[in-house]
Amino acid sequence: MIGYTYQKPGSVAEAFRLKEDTPEALFVAGGTDLMVKIKNREVSPKALISLRSVAELQGIAVRGAVHIGAMTSISELIRNEVMREKYPVLVKAARRLGSRQIRNVATLGGNLCNCSPCADTATPLLVLEARALLQNHLGTREIPLVKLFKQPGETCLATDEILTQVLIPAFNATRKGSGVRTIFFKQGRVKMDLAVASLSVLLQTKGNRVKKARLAAGSVAPVPLRLTRVEDLLEGDNLSSSLIAEARRLAEESVKPITDIRSSGEYRRHIVGVFVKRALETLWARSET
Amino acid sequence: MGPERNMKTEIAFTLNGFPVSLSVSAHKRLLDVLRYDLGLTGTKEGCGEGECGACTVIVDGRAVNACLYPAPEVDGRRVVTIEGLMDPENELSVIQKTFVQSGAIQCGFCSPGMIMATKALLDENPDPTDEEIRAALLGNLCRCTGYVQIVEAVRLAAEKLEKRR
Structure with missing residues (x-):
């Protein structure tokens, strides 16, 4: 028989107590992925602990770094003025996540903890060098977000642990005079679709010289992938057509895409190369104005 | 038999301006509650996976897929369905x-x-x-x-x- 208990703790402490009482319970955020998996019998939970009503996991606060509560909905993220002004790459990616109905319910924490290689919010957060705050009943630990992703559907979270906050450092904000610019690309079959491939890039330049390069690609490896070899190639060098061509080649070499129902691996590799070229050319042109 | 679990949950919410309260199985979706418990069949089930939007209703002012919305989450909220759009004279909106x-x-x-x-x-x-x-x-x-x-x-x-x- 299908059926599970559904609990709605009002605080993180209460959530941990419930988890201790019912160790087999799963934590659930907006549920837009989990509800589908339950319907298709991919998951048959005996108990769910919903984190949606936990007030301390909601909202966006600027305290040096931007702190985003894990239960902040994708729509709320898009509407937030600070995010729109300082971290447009995340807002752009968030706008491409599902439909409006999904974004009104889906949360940032859920998108990340679902640990899909195509998670739309993952690659912008990777180039922004985001950190993740994880908590269990014993305490809190902070990790670079990139460490959260272990393999498809599997995070580094212990079973009694939850993601509480995502932190974005202030130094990667888009500000006048900082030379920081960002861009996001996503390719799907139709506009509302899981990504065949996606790419986020953050570039900081002084004149033509690349001070900092951060690139992350989605749907082209078991987890959202930082393209560190491309970053190393670009940093310290002057932007040029030949450098961009080399960056493209290295990006195509760095990814490990699979062939599935949505795309062939070969096509995914090609798209990432095109995205890297297009992103760097666009950001280069923007620096000259 | 495992330990006795309470699979039922009490929910109370505002539906098209009227208060409703009922006891539902915790695994029910808002869509099931609307269509089967409350008989409001205007909200449709298409894909049941959040792709098609046939089940769109408005919860606290925002459009959501009722097929992905756990019924227990609707407790305390304001829900508007297609049946709630008619004006007091029973005219279409x-x-x-x-x-x-x-x-x-x-x-x-x-x-x-x-x-x-x-x-x-x-x-x-x-x-x-x-x-x-x-x-x-x-x-x-x-x-x-x-x-x-x-x-x-x-x-x-x-x-x-x-x-x-």
Whole structure:
């Protein structure tokens, strides 16, 4: 028989107590992925602990770094003025996540903890060098977000642990005079679709010289992938057509895409190369104005 | 037999302006509660996976997929369904009438979801561009592919609502 208990703790402490009482319970955020998996019998939970009503996991606060509560909905993220002004790459990616109905319910924490290689919010957060705050009943630990992703559907979270906050450092904000610019690309079959491939890039330049390069690609490896070899190639060098061509080649070499129902691996590799070229050319042109 | 579990949960919420309270199985979706417990069958189930938008309802002012919304989460919230759009004289709302007049309804299965998504859009943004209309309805599929008439109906409904203000 299908059926599970559904609990709605009002605080993180209460959530941990419930988890201790019912160790087999799963934590659930907006549920837009989990509800589908339950319907298709991919998951048959005996108990769910919903984190949606936990007030301390909601909202966006600027305290040096931007702190985003894990239960902040994708729509709320898009509407937030600070995010729109300082971290447009995340807002752009968030706008491409599902439909409006999904974004009104889906949360940032859920998108990340679902640990899909195509998670739309993952690659912008990777180039922004985001950190993740994880908590269990014993305490809190902070990790670079990139460490959260272990393999498809599997995070580094212990079973009694939850993601509480995502932190974005202030130094990667888009500000006048900082030379920081960002861009996001996503390719799907139709506009509302899981990504065949996606790419986020953050570039900081002084004149033509690349001070900092951060690139992350989605749907082209078991987890959202930082393209560190491309970053190393670009940093310290002057932007040029030949450098961009080399960056493209290295990006195509760095990814490990699979062939599935949505795309062939070969096509995914090609798209990432095109995205890297297009992103760097666009950001280069923007620096000259 | 495992330990006795309480699979039932009490929920109380506002539905189309009226308070309702009932006891439901915790694994029920808002869609099941609306259609089967409360008999409001205007909200449709298409894909049941959040792709088609036929089950769109408005919860606390925002469009959501009722097929992905756990019933226990609706406790304490305000829900509006297609049945809640008629005015007190039992007249169809401006959006509904405009959909009919514009030929934006063919088989009609997607219409309740399209109309609820439209309502959520126009409540938030009374004068949307065509691009904004298409973006807001991206999560609503029309199997008859009558999208052009639907976008026109939304634009026309926005104009009519604007004149009323």
